[in-house]
Amino acid sequence: AQSVTQLGSHVSVSEGALVLLRCNYSSSVPPYLFWYVQYPNQGLQLLLKYTSAATLVKGINGFEAEFKKSETSFHLTKPSAHMSDAAEYFCAVSGSGGSYIPTFGRGTSLIVHP
Amino acid sequence: EAQVTQNPRYLITVTGKKLTVTCSQNMNHEYMSWYRQDPGLGLRQIYYSMNVEVTDKGDVPEGYKVSRKEKRNFPLILESPSPNQTSLYFCASRNTGTGGYEQYFGPGTRLTVT
Numbered sequence: 001a002q003s004v005t006q007l008g009s010h011v012s013v014s015e016g017a018l019v020l021l022r023c024n025y026s027s028s029v030p031p032y033l034f035w036y037v038q039y040p041n042q043g044l045q046l047l048l049k050y051t052s053a054a055t056l057v058k059g060i061n062g063f064e065a066e067f068k069k070s071e072t073s074f075h076l077t078k079p080s081a082h083m084s085d086a087a088e089y090f091c092a093v094s095g096s097g098g099s100y101i102p103t104f105g106r107g108t109s110l111i112v113h114p
Numbered sequence: 115e116a117q118v119t120q121n122p123r124y125l126i127t128v129t130g131k132k133l134t135v136t137c138s139q140n141m142n143h144e145y146m147s148w149y150r151q152d153p154g155l156g157l158r159q160i161y162y163s164m165n166v167e168v169t170d171k172g173d174v175p176e177g178y179k180v181s182r183k184e185k186r187n188f189p190l191i192l193e194s195p196s197p198n199q200t201s202l203y204f205c206a207s208r209n210t211g212t213g214g215y216e217q218y219f220g221p222g223t224r225l226t227v228t
Contacts, residue, residue, distance in 0.1 A: 043219035043222050046217075051214040090157065100213050104149075
């Protein structure tokens with residue numbers, strides 16, 4: 001069984017401030033982890049993914065995430081928020097075999113204030 | 115251009131009137147899936163398909179049907195829509211083989227059932 005918990009349905013930051021979106025997972029097999037972003041009126045697109053190579057993963061638009069096995073976490077960060085980062089962010093986990101089908105978190109809405 | 119297309123993008127219908135939402139991908143992906151997105155509930159999987167003629171229920175399959183007669187197409191059928199099926203629907207596809215492949219999402223279909 002696998003699951004994803006995203007802490008905070010809404011996160012509000014000022015432009016230029018650090019962005020931190022939290023994701024914790026549970027998986028009975030070594031996980032693959034993903035962050036997707038959904039801009040208003042659009043579908044989801046991949047931001048970055050962890051597939052057991054480097055634990056620090058860099059994605060598009062300056063985002064990165066660190067896989068911490070001991071904490072079962074995969075938090076998303078960006079040093080300096082931009083207005084264009086305002087969107088919905090989803091964390092997802094999948095594994096191998098029976099856990100192949102991905103499971104999504106409930107999403108976190110990032111609000112960026114000028 | 116690699117993409118997942120959905121039609122229609124917006125649909126308003128009445129209770130009980132059968133409808134089909136089409137989904138097509140041009141990436142030769144084996145795996146396709148349908149999700150619905152509702153405020154506060156994130157993405158919930160309706161049905162998925164591992165390949166042609168192979169479909170399986172997701173988390174919320176009640177009231178929906180799917181078919182996979184061709185690799186590229188995965189239509190979602192609502193035979194008797196009800197107001198609780200008012201939602202934003204996404205189709206997605208990915209490669210199979212491992213859990214490390216990301217999903218590609220369509221632009222979404224906003225359905226309103228009155």
